[in-house]
Amino acid sequence: xxxxxxxxxxxxxxxxxxxxxxxxxLFAAQLGRIxxxxxxxxxxxxxxxxxxxxxxxxxxxxxxxxPRGELFLANAPEVRGPFYAVPRxxxxxxxxxxxxxxx
Amino acid sequence: xSELLTLPVEVIAARVRGGEVSATEMIEASLGRIAxxxxxxxxxxxxxxxxxxxxAGAIDARRRRGERLGRLAGVPVARKDNLSYSGRLTxxxxxxxxxxxxxxxxxxxxxxxxxxAVFVGRxxxxxxxxxxxxxxxxxxxxxxxxxxxxxxxxxxxxxAAAVAAGAVPLALGSDTGGxxxxxxxxxxxxxxxxxxxxxxxxxxxxxxxxVDQIGxxxxxxxxxxxALEIMAGEDPRDATSSRIAAPALLDEIETGxxxxxxxxxxxxxxxxxxxxxxxxxxxxxxxLTRLGAELVExxxxxxxxxxxxxxxxxxxxxxxxLARFDGMRYGRRVAAAGLEETYxxxxxxxxxxEVKRRIILGSFALSxxxxxxxxxxxxxxxxxxxxxxxxxxxxxxxxxxxxxxxSAFALGERTSDxxxxxxxxxxxxxxxxxxxPAVSIPCGCDDTGLPLSLQLMAAPxxxxxxxxxxxAFERDFAWSVAPRFRGETDAA
Numbered sequence: 395x396x397x398x399x400x401x402x403x404x405x406x407x408x409x410x411x412x413x414x415x416x417x418x419x420l421f422a423a424q425l426g427r428i429x430x431x432x433x434x435x436x437x438x439x440x441x442x443x444x445x446x447x448x449x450x451x452x453x454x455x456x457x458x459x460x461p462r463g464e465l466f467l468a469n470a471p472e473v474r475g476p477f478y479a480v481p482r483x484x485x486x487x488x489x490x491x492x493x494x495x496x497x
Numbered sequence: 498x499s500e501l502l503t504l505p506v507e508v509i510a511a512r513v514r515g516g517e518v519s520a521t522e523m524i525e526a527s528l529g530r531i532a533x534x535x536x537x538x539x540x541x542x543x544x545x546x547x548x549x550x551x552x553a554g555a556i557d558a559r560r561r562r563g564e565r566l567g568r569l570a571g572v573p574v575a576r577k578d579n580l581s582y583s584g585r586l587t588x589x590x591x592x593x594x595x596x597x598x599x600x601x602x603x604x605x606x607x608x609x610x611x612x613x614a615v616f617v618g619r620x621x622x623x624x625x626x627x628x629x630x631x632x633x634x635x636x637x638x639x640x641x642x643x644x645x646x647x648x649x650x651x652x653x654x655x656x657a658a659a660v661a662a663g664a665v666p667l668a669l670g671s672d673t674g675g676x677x678x679x680x681x682x683x684x685x686x687x688x689x690x691x692x693x694x695x696x697x698x699x700x701x702x703x704x705x706x707x708v709d710q711i712g713x714x715x716x717x718x719x720x721x722x723x724a725l726e727i728m729a730g731e732d733p734r735d736a737t738s739s740r741i742a743a744p745a746l747l748d749e750i751e752t753g754x755x756x757x758x759x760x761x762x763x764x765x766x767x768x769x770x771x772x773x774x775x776x777x778x779x780x781x782x783x784x785l786t787r788l789g790a791e792l793v794e795x796x797x798x799x800x801x802x803x804x805x806x807x808x809x810x811x812x813x814x815x816x817x818x819l820a821r822f823d824g825m826r827y828g829r830r831v832a833a834a835g836l837e838e839t840y841x842x843x844x845x846x847x848x849x850x851e852v853k854r855r856i857i858l859g860s861f862a863l864s865x866x867x868x869x870x871x872x873x874x875x876x877x878x879x880x881x882x883x884x885x886x887x888x889x890x891x892x893x894x895x896x897x898x899x900x901x902x903x904s905a906f907a908l909g910e911r912t913s914d915x916x917x918x919x920x921x922x923x924x925x926x927x928x929x930x931x932x933x934p935a936v937s938i939p940c941g942c943d944d945t946g947l948p949l950s951l952q953l954m955a956a957p958x959x960x961x962x963x964x965x966x967x968x969a970f971e972r973d974f975a976w977s978v979a980p981r982f983r984g985e986t987d988a989a
Binding site: 397401402404405406408409410411412413417421424425427428429431432434435436437438439440441442462465466468469470471472478480481482483 | 583597598600601798799801802804805806808809816820823824825826827828829830832833835836837839840841842844845848850853854856857858859860861862864871874875877878880881884885915916919
């Protein structure tokens with residue numbers, strides 16, 4: 395069994411990944427075998443999935459300054475002042491320096 | 498190799514506290530051993546010699562001033578490359594995070610350092626912890642120190658190989674479907690996957706958040722138990738960490754397993770084991786009986802569904818967790834025309850094949866038209882599996898299985914067949930899915946001397962009885978972690 399190339403392309407697009415034609419064919423065959431194995435789940439007992447959230451700790455939802463801000467920004471590919479700089483959202487935009495947030 | 502590096506970590510720490518050896522000497526011994534063996538193993542992605550020697554020097558200075566030192570004083574420790582340490586590189590063995598310097602320290606590391614452990618470097622792994630052989634690292638292949646032509650297992654393969662080779666007496670790994678236990682088994686060391694929620698995941702780069710756990714790999718059960726005892730416990734920075742008090746694991750660890758009821762799963766396919774594993778498994782059951790355990794056959798019918806459940810749940814979570822790697826806030830960015838194109842170009846260039854395959858599988862399972870048939874069904878079968886485990890633990894203290902169907906496989910043997918690679922995790926994924934604590938301990942070797950291991954599982958938060966039984970088995974089996982680096986010429 396294999397997934398159709400269209401199914402692989404759709405899942406890759408949802409994943410924001412671009413595949414070569416060779417990768418599409420390879421993944422269609424490999425993922426098809428994996429999905430065929432997963433299809434055996436129909437043969438096993440099943441219970442309605444629990445919708446209750448798992449018990450856990452809840453942090454106070456309060457904003458507070460984080461002195462590590464600069465450390466986080468230090469890993470960014472591009473920053474402007476205290477902000478991450480990102481490319482223009484609409485196609486045709488250029489580098490971040492043309493449309494980064496105002497300081 | 499420095500014999501000091503092969504001692505249980507509590508003995509090392511006692512000697513450092515007593516001044517018989519300095520923390521600096523311990524770290525120099527570890528760095529020396531890494532320099533001696535790692536060109537053959539490829540276990541380390543980075544050595545943090547300056548930082549480690551500075552920490553060791555500070556510990557020695559405190560001892561000279563008469564200050565009390567911690568329970569891991571001067572013990573060299575390695576961390577898997579997905580565990581954050583502030584100011585140090587953390588890359589998940591991925592091109593995507595090349596050069597990333599963590600701004601935070603994982604709680605597990607913080608707690609070990611508070612007991613004066615010293616971190617010497619970061620170990621190789623399958624990229625983003627996705628793999629069972631350490632062959633999916635973007636940077637290097639790690640080899641098994643028992644036979645350099647074999648894989649060390651994965652994804653915590655670098656940590657397992659480093660411990661087995663005597664480079665460090667203790668290492669940290671993470672386990673999502675067996676990523677501590679399987680490499681521990683392949684490398685003949687002890688690996689513990691704690692109960693889900695027992696150890697804070699803060700600072701662990703997320704893969705499958707409902708199953709990820711940090712755990713120790715050591716040369717012996719007591720060393721792993723001490724590390725787990727220190728790391729365990731509530732952490733307000735991880736909402737899934739448990740409020741159940743951290744156990745004193747060493748207090749009763751020598752009291753044996755007499756009277757324990759050990760469940761043998763009817764669904765374990767003994768016919769599917771390699772002959773050497775079948776023999777070692779049979780001998781392990783005899784040993785458990787001789788040590789006073791009562792063996793009881795139990796059934797967990799959904800056990801055989803574990804791999805399928807795992808690859809839906811873990812990869813669905815991975816597809817969401819790894820969405821953050823888009824080239825905006827950290828990691829690499831591949832410039833393209835516009836935001837959407839930059840996301841796609843960055844992720845396409847940054848992720849390796851296995852990571853892409855799993856993200857795509859997860860996106861497929863979560864997508865409109867397939868969600869109920871895959872993700873929804875997997876959740877339902879998982880819920881039944883959890884209930885079956887609860888029923889089993891109503892009548893037994895522990896469950897036993899082999900850790901793997903056989904010994905370490907050859908490098909390259911399974912890279913072209915991902916399903917075959919996935920199926921080798923058949924015994925380790927169930928405990929991950931059900932959130933159970935589990936330990937892998939050596940129980941034999943095949944006819945070429947490669948290690949084979951036994952897995953014990955316990956009910957949630959029953960790590961004390963789990964490790965008590967493991968220690969009793971270990972004491973009786975008297976395994977020696979003495980890899981011979983076979984295949985040196987062929988591996989070159």
